Amino acid sequence: xxxxxxxxxxxxxxxxxxxxxxxxxxxxxxxxxxxxxxxxxxxxxxxxxxxxxxxxxxxxxxxxxxxxxxxxxxxxxxxxxxxxxxxxxxxxxxxxxxxxxxxxxxxxxxxxxxxxxxxxxxxxxxxxxxxxxxxxxxxxxxxxxxxxxxxxxxxxxxxxxxxxxxxxxxxxxxxxxxxxxxxxxxxxxxxxxxxxxxxxxxxxxxxxxxxxxxxxxxxxxxxxxxxxxxxxxxxxxxxxxxxxxxxxxxxxxx
Numbered sequence: 001x002x003x004x005x006x007x008x009x010x011x012x013x014x015x016x017x018x019x020x021x022x023x024x025x026x027x028x029x030x031x032x033x034x035x036x037x038x039x040x041x042x043x044x045x046x047x048x049x050x051x052x053x054x055x056x057x058x059x060x061x062x063x064x065x066x067x068x069x070x071x072x073x074x075x076x077x078x079x080x081x082x083x084x085x086x087x088x089x090x091x092x093x094x095x096x097x098x099x100x101x102x103x104x105x106x107x108x109x110x111x112x113x114x115x116x117x118x119x120x121x122x123x124x125x126x127x128x129x130x131x132x133x134x135x136x137x138x139x140x141x142x143x144x145x146x147x148x149x150x151x152x153x154x155x156x157x158x159x160x161x162x163x164x165x166x167x168x169x170x171x172x173x174x175x176x177x178x179x180x181x182x183x184x185x186x187x188x189x190x191x192x193x194x195x196x197x198x199x200x201x202x203x204x205x206x207x208x209x210x211x212x213x214x215x216x217x218x219x220x221x222x223x224x225x226x227x228x229x230x231x232x233x234x235x236x237x238x239x240x241x242x243x244x245x246x247x248x249x250x251x252x253x254x
Contacts, residue, residue: 001026007056016042018214027188029181029204034211040194078106081156085163089135096131099150121149141172161193177203
């Protein structure tokens with residue numbers, strides 16, 4: 001579980017996050033959604049320690065980052081898996097070496113042990129036999145699955161996904177969403193997904209946090225989001241042509 005208490009972040013005189021308080025539950029896919037510029041990515045970078053907030057506290061299982069010494073922070077980094085928006089694979093490395101990279105950084109395992117774990121996670125994301133290929137030799141959807149394999153190779157307690165469906169077609173995006181959710185449930189991970197994709201909300205939005213202009217204006221489940229009368233949320237949901245059609249059908253039915 002990750003808890004955020006009164007989180008504030010600004011750059012110069014511009015306040016980006018304006019006192020956010022929320023909880024991200026263990027074993028659930030927790031989403032941060034909102035329009036571009038709402039503060040989603042800044043919040044994510046605060047959570048993983050890339051940005052230092054001006055105010056507020058971030059707790060990992062009741063341990064505040066702000067109170068951790070250097071060794072405790074190092075241990076925490078080992079417990080975090082990160083799926084970057086663009087995948088962030090190393091083009092000059094094979095798939096095998098890309099996935100093995102965190103093991104080389106954070107463990108002292110022998111190569112045979114690391115290779116066994118690499119093959120295990122590649123199998124988990126249904127990519128057997130691609131070890132010696134390079135990222136340019138596989139599709140975008142396969143690259144994203146390699147990125148997921150790399151993110152979970154160290155058996156993280158916390159998984160962060162920044163726009164995991166960016167650049168993917170709808171069918172492949174659904175595959176990635178469902179894979180993230182299955183891995184979350186199977187391994188009881190605290191997973192946080194930053195997205196503006198309503199399809200992701202419908203696929204895996206077990207706990208949803210909606211940001212607007214740096215403020216947490218709504219939170220709930222994927223079932224709740226279609227029942228709310230919060231105008232900011234409904235404007236966001238029905239900005240998609242698909243969901244406008246769903247609403248029109250629902251109105252005609254009623």
